[in-house]
Amino acid sequence: MLLEIKNLSKNYHKNKNVFNDLNLTLTSGVTALLGTNGAGKSSLMRILATISTPSSGQVIWNGKDISENPNILRKSLGYLPQSFGLYENLSAYEFLTYLASLKQLPVKYIKHRVFELLDLLNLSHVSMQPLHTFSGGMKQRIGIAQALLNDPQLLILDEPSVGLDPQERANLKALLSEMSERKIIIYSTHIVSDISSIANNIALLNKGKLIEFSTPEAILNKLSFSVWQCTVSPMEAKELKSQYCITQSVKQIDGICLRIVSLEQPIFHSVNVPPTIEDAFLYYSNETQKPLSTLRKIA
Amino acid sequence: MSNITFNIFRADLKNRIRRHNFMLSLVCMSILTFFFFPPLNSGYQTLVVHGYRGVYNSAWMGETLAMLNILFLPAICFYLIKNAVEQDRNNRICEFLASTSITKTQYIIGKWLSNLTLLLIIAVVMTITTIILQLYIGEETTIRFSDYLIPLIVFVLPVLSIVAASALLFETIPGLKGAQGNILYFFLWIALILNTMEGFSGVNEVLTQMAAITVNLDTITTHNTVHLGISKIEHKVETFLWQGVQYNLSILLSILTSIFISIIFLLISVKFFDRFSTGFTENSVEKNPNKIIYINKYIHLNYLFINIS
Numbered sequence: 001m002l003l004e005i006k007n008l009s010k011n012y013h014k015n016k017n018v019f020n021d022l023n024l025t026l027t028s029g030v031t032a033l034l035g036t037n038g039a040g041k042s043s044l045m046r047i048l049a050t051i052s053t054p055s056s057g058q059v060i061w062n063g064k065d066i067s068e069n070p071n072i073l074r075k076s077l078g079y080l081p082q083s084f085g086l087y088e089n090l091s092a093y094e095f096l097t098y099l100a101s102l103k104q105l106p107v108k109y110i111k112h113r114v115f116e117l118l119d120l121l122n123l124s125h126v127s128m129q130p131l132h133t134f135s136g137g138m139k140q141r142i143g144i145a146q147a148l149l150n151d152p153q154l155l156i157l158d159e160p161s162v163g164l165d166p167q168e169r170a171n172l173k174a175l176l177s178e179m180s181e182r183k184i185i186i187y188s189t190h191i192v193s194d195i196s197s198i199a200n201n202i203a204l205l206n207k208g209k210l211i212e213f214s215t216p217e218a219i220l221n222k223l224s225f226s227v228w229q230c231t232v233s234p235m236e237a238k239e240l241k242s243q244y245c246i247t248q249s250v251k252q253i254d255g256i257c258l259r260i261v262s263l264e265q266p267i268f269h270s271v272n273v274p275p276t277i278e279d280a281f282l283y284y285s286n287e288t289q290k291p292l293s294t295l296r297k298i299a
Numbered sequence: 300m301s302n303i304t305f306n307i308f309r310a311d312l313k314n315r316i317r318r319h320n321f322m323l324s325l326v327c328m329s330i331l332t333f334f335f336f337p338p339l340n341s342g343y344q345t346l347v348v349h350g351y352r353g354v355y356n357s358a359w360m361g362e363t364l365a366m367l368n369i370l371f372l373p374a375i376c377f378y379l380i381k382n383a384v385e386q387d388r389n390n391r392i393c394e395f396l397a398s399t400s401i402t403k404t405q406y407i408i409g410k411w412l413s414n415l416t417l418l419l420i421i422a423v424v425m426t427i428t429t430i431i432l433q434l435y436i437g438e439e440t441t442i443r444f445s446d447y448l449i450p451l452i453v454f455v456l457p458v459l460s461i462v463a464a465s466a467l468l469f470e471t472i473p474g475l476k477g478a479q480g481n482i483l484y485f486f487l488w489i490a491l492i493l494n495t496m497e498g499f500s501g502v503n504e505v506l507t508q509m510a511a512i513t514v515n516l517d518t519i520t521t522h523n524t525v526h527l528g529i530s531k532i533e534h535k536v537e538t539f540l541w542q543g544v545q546y547n548l549s550i551l552l553s554i555l556t557s558i559f560i561s562i563i564f565l566l567i568s569v570k571f572f573d574r575f576s577t578g579f580t581e582n583s584v585e586k587n588p589n590k591i592i593y594i595n596k597y598i599h600l601n602y603l604f605i606n607i608s
Contacts, residue, residue, distance in 0.1 A: 051575070051576055087392065098310035101302055101306035
């Protein structure tokens with residue numbers, strides 16, 4: 001399994017690039033697509049899901065350009081869009097059976113597969129209830145189930161944890177971890193905690209540009225000895241915020257506890273702390289900062 | 300029919316018939332049917348041939364219902380079904396559909412079958428109501444189901460097929476999707492469909508056969524017109540016994556014409572349907588209701604709320 005994205009660009013208007021000259025090569029495992037709102041994540045996913053076409057560039061699936069024959073990819077594709085609807089008057093079983101048939105699953109296998117997924121996503125007890133009676137989290141799980149119907153080689157999940165309770169989030173993470181060895185999973189989110197423990201690779205997108213694509217360890221390594229923590233007064237906090245990239249600000253009894261990304265010690269009593277993916281995400285999303293790799297070289 | 304087409308049809312149909320507003324539509328259409336068969340002294344009639352209307356037996360009521368359905372259902376039901384594609388687009392089920400390998404033809408035919416079945420359910424409910432009415436009115440209480448079923452299949456179903464395809468046509472051609480399309484269809488129904496419907500739906504042939512019988516009746520009538528639609532009656536209407544239509548080549552041709560038109564509409568819909576993708580492909584009763592339309596030298600049709608004199 002190999003998904004290659006080559007020189008991919010998308011612009012909806014002449015002067016408005018959603019992303020530009022994107023290059024990525026993905027193999028099996030979970031690739032987290034991190035970026036702020038409007039970074040181009042959903043546009044990229046819609047192209048990969050063959051719903052939208054790129055303005056230029058190629059998406060190559062196992063050596064074949066999908067623009068020439070998108071069905072090559074569609075048969076191996078599971079896609080959960082960021083927002084989607086359901087046939088509210090169908091039951092969960094009927095709806096999944098319908099989509100299974102569209103995905104051309106063998107008729108004999110459909111019933112077994114649908115019940116298997118309903119069970120996997122803790123929906124078997126409501127399998128015959130109409131979807132309009134479902135909560136938001138249950139509908140989201142139906143969306144996840146439909147993406148898994150054909151046991152896809154390429155699984156694209158756009159904000160899959162939206163609406164899920166903590167227990168369901170944990171279940172989803174476990175499920176994806178278990179599947180990740182035999183699938184390419186692209187997991188788009190701006191909730192860093194969702195992917196920090198399961199991602200094999202992280203692609204950081206900011207304003208349509210790929211600013212980092214590496215393993216979580218490599219990204220964290222670039223920030224090592226660059227994250228500081230200190231507790232300061234509100235006045236000092238205000239001043240520090242104007243000078244540094246602040247990745248966390250927590251109000252405490254004795255002041256405000258800040259996490260700061262900086263190569264140099266920002267304030268004398270600040271202590272160096274291990275970086276997190278969230279630190280990296282926020283640092284890279286902050287357009288006023290230079291790329292950290294550059295700073296590391298300087299250091 | 301492919302398995303995919305059948306499943307698109309089945310899922311769409313289930314989702315739509317389970318809505319409360321569809322049930323309400325059935326009730327409304329059933330109530331409307333009561334007004335299609337007024338008693339002799341009601342002051343209006345829906346089908347009068349040379350001053351006569353048929354005894355309310357299965358043949359007359361089945362045929363009358365079929366012709367009134369041909370006139371009214373295209374207008375009423377078009378708006379009821381014109382959301383098959385739009386609902387998938389608006390509620391974003393289209394995101395799931397576009398990422399599968401279904402073809403435009405499979406999708407459009409599945410939706411057309413769903414539209415057609417919805418309309419057929421309405422027509423069947425109206426037919427059942429008419430059968431109950433026949434028993435209730437009691438002019439002739441022998442029920443001949445074939446007299447209801449055959450007009451439904453021969454005359455109404457082909458027209459419903461066109462309406463089902465038209466709805467998709469108006470949903471897929473850019474510029475016809477919204478309110479402007481609804482308005483355009485309404486005027487098309489008045490200006491084109493109503494004028495030509497009797498031509499390709501077989502109504503003309505049925506009325507000709509009815510007229511041929513009534514002109515040979517003993518009673519001399521001065522009313523040389525055929526009135527189809529809801530018309531006020533200011534004179535006494537006689538009854539005659541109608542035994543049913545003689546099906547002939549003319550009627551067969553009208554069915555084939557309707558099927559041909561439906562296929563053309565479906566092909567155009569497939570051509571224009573965007574598959575919810577942005578780029579990827581797969582491989583007049585006129586406005587004057589008093590206008591008289593000359594069918595032949597015996598028959599004139601007046602439509603809708605016309606005084607018969």
